[in-house]
Amino acid sequence: MTEAGTSPSSELLRSLQLLRSADPEDRKRAIRFLSTVQDDPRVLQVLEHLYEKDPDAGVRQLAWRAIQLTDPSVPAPVQRQAAPAPAPAPPSRTAPPAPPRMMRAGREHWVWREPFLLNPSNAPLVEQERERRARRRKVGRWTFLIGALLLLLMAVMWGVLIPFWGRWFDYEWNGVNVPGVVQERIQAGEDDYRVRYRYTVNNADYEAEQRVTREEFDRLSEGAPITAIVLPDDPGTPWLAANTPEGWLRNWLTALVAALTLVALLLMLSAILRRRRALRIEAPAILTGQLLTCEGAVDDDGDFKVRVSFRFRAPSGQTLTGQARQIRNDLRARPLPPAGAPVAIYYRNDRSYRML
Helix, strand or coil, X not given: CCCCCCCCXXXXXXXXHHCCCCCHHHHHHHHHHHCCCCCCHHHHHHHHHHXXXXXXXXXXXXXXXXXXXXXXXXXXXXXXXXXXXXXXXXXXXXXXXXXXXXXXXXXXXXXXXXXXXXCHHHHHXXXXXXXXXXXXXXXXXXXXXXXXXXXXHHHHXXXXXXXXXXXXXXXXXXXXXXXEEEEEEEEEECCEEEEEEEEEECCEXXXXXXXXXXXXXXXXXXXXXXXXEEECCEEEEEEECCCCHHHHHHHHHXXXXXXXXXXXXXXXXXXXXXXXXXXXXXXXXXXXXXXXXXXXXXXXXXXEEEEEEEEEECCCCCEEEXXXXXXXXXXXXXXXXXXXXXXXXXXXXXXXXXXX
């Protein structure tokens, strides 16, 4: 930064020259450089002038963001309007901010639905903040809904798998191994391989048939010994001690359902964290407050000046108040907002805030 009294750098001179360019992009490049040298009060005056007078909305918004680094105590005024306009101006590419939407609540009372902006040029910033919060809430709701539906589906799957695992554990813990002999190998389909075998329990002969994998089917042969597992109270329902498609499918489905259950829990946890982050206010931020008073009067220069007082609840929990004023010639013939109307507050800390 060039010290006061010394000659400015070539980059600073080039930026000041770009401010006179008719191209809004040139003026934006100049603002980006000047935002790094705002310790010079003359630079701040240039930025405030651009915020007030520049015809391009994007340039004004970029200048406003640069001014925030220095935290001005009052919002920059909007451009003064001429007293009575002789004829309506032709439509321009950048339309002026629309007036706040109101809803009639009786014959003589108005209820303000949108925040009253002391400086209408701040409307894009308020709308961006609103869209950002709505987007976070929407993503959080959908994430939670998907996680809840997936968890419900996994609960159904666990209800199907648990009986299979219960049966398997029953055979593992309470079953008795008995010898048997393969009687016949049967290929009932392309991937349907079965083994019919005979086994003896308490001098009683039993026959059973069970599906096996292709590897077990090729390994076994008629007359080959085989081991069956039976329950003492139900010897007629054996479980073949061999590789079976049911066992492979049970293990594979269990791993898949466990993984999807973990995904569902992570989705729900992410949704909860997103909601908390959306509700948490981190400075700098745009908060919603309430209007306490709003008065308008014509000053000595013939401009309609609006004076307001407001309050809002800070993230620290304290209720803070403030006052502001602004030239608003567009409100001469329109009703002023009543006490209690919502307002937008740019908040940095409990000592630095202002009404937009």
